[in-house]
Amino acid sequence: NAGVTQTPKFRVLKTGQSMTLLCAQDMNHEYMYWYRQDPGMGLRLIHYSVGEGTTAKGEVPDGYNVSRLKKQNFLLGLESAAPSQTSVYFCASSYRRAGANVLTFGAGSRLTVL
Amino acid sequence: DAKTTQPNSMESNEEEPVHLPCNHSTISGTDYIHWYRQLPSQGPEYVIHGLTSNVNNRMASLAIAEDRKSSTLILHRATLRDAAVYYCILRMNYGGSQGNLIFGKGTKLSVKP
Numbered sequence: 001n002a003g004v005t006q007t008p009k010f011r012v013l014k015t016g017q018s019m020t021l022l023c024a025q026d027m028n029h030e031y032m033y034w035y036r037q038d039p040g041m042g043l044r045l046i047h048y049s050v051g052e053g054t055t056a057k058g059e060v061p062d063g064y065n066v067s068r069l070k071k072q073n074f075l076l077g078l079e080s081a082a083p084s085q086t087s088v089y090f091c092a093s094s095y096r097r098a099g100a101n102v103l104t105f106g107a108g109s110r111l112t113v114l
Numbered sequence: 115d116a117k118t119t120q121p122n123s124m125e126s127n128e129e130e131p132v133h134l135p136c137n138h139s140t141i142s143g144t145d146y147i148h149w150y151r152q153l154p155s156q157g158p159e160y161v162i163h164g165l166t167s168n169v170n171n172r173m174a175s176l177a178i179a180e181d182r183k184s185s186t187l188i189l190h191r192a193t194l195r196d197a198a199v200y201y202c203i204l205r206m207n208y209g210g211s212q213g214n215l216i217f218g219k220g221t222k223l224s225v226k227p
Binding site for chain 2: 035045059090092102108
């Protein structure tokens with residue numbers, strides 16, 4: 001049981017390049033999330049999905065797009081990377097259980113934009 | 115979600131109990147109290163959660179004040195592997211909740227051998 005797997009773990013981009021981060025979960029969770037974490041700060045929600053084919057904006061969605069074509073996968077895309085997007089990105093997933101909802105996180109993807 | 119207040123950092127000695135406080139004076143009656151921790155260079159991991167009663171699991175205990183305006187995460191015997199940032203988070207409990215967690219800066223726990 002792998003849980004939540006993120007690929008790639010590390011990536012260096014030049015300004016203006018595009019890339020996609022992949023998140024895969026094998027727990028049959030309905031909800032999936034993308035967070036970013038910058039030095040000295042907590043995690044901030046970028047986008048989330050409450051089910052296959054649906055996505056919604058979180059706290060800091062600008063510059064990112066997402067897709068959830070399959071229940072187990074949640075993709076985060078950067079169409080034109082900027083240095084401000086240098087960060088560590090975490091994917092998480094959970095069952096749909098309101099306040100008792102427990103999230104399982106991936107190990108993170110460290111992105112550097114030069 | 116309502117706001118939580120935690121100390122920026124705490125220190126503990128190995129094999130001693132640790133009490134990590136969290137204030138949440140604006141908590142609503144339907145908010146769950148969640149604790150997550152983040153070890154260095156890892157993603158956050160779930161520790162424990164509760165609504166009104168104290169809770170125990172294999173990792174920790176959660177003591178919730180009677181008025182629910184504060185809570186304490188208790189690590190019964192700290193180990194070096196418990197050195198992490200601990201986040202106290204409130205989660206609204208209603209059918210429309212999207213389930214996301216709002217993280218603050220948490221408490222950085224250092225454990226001395």
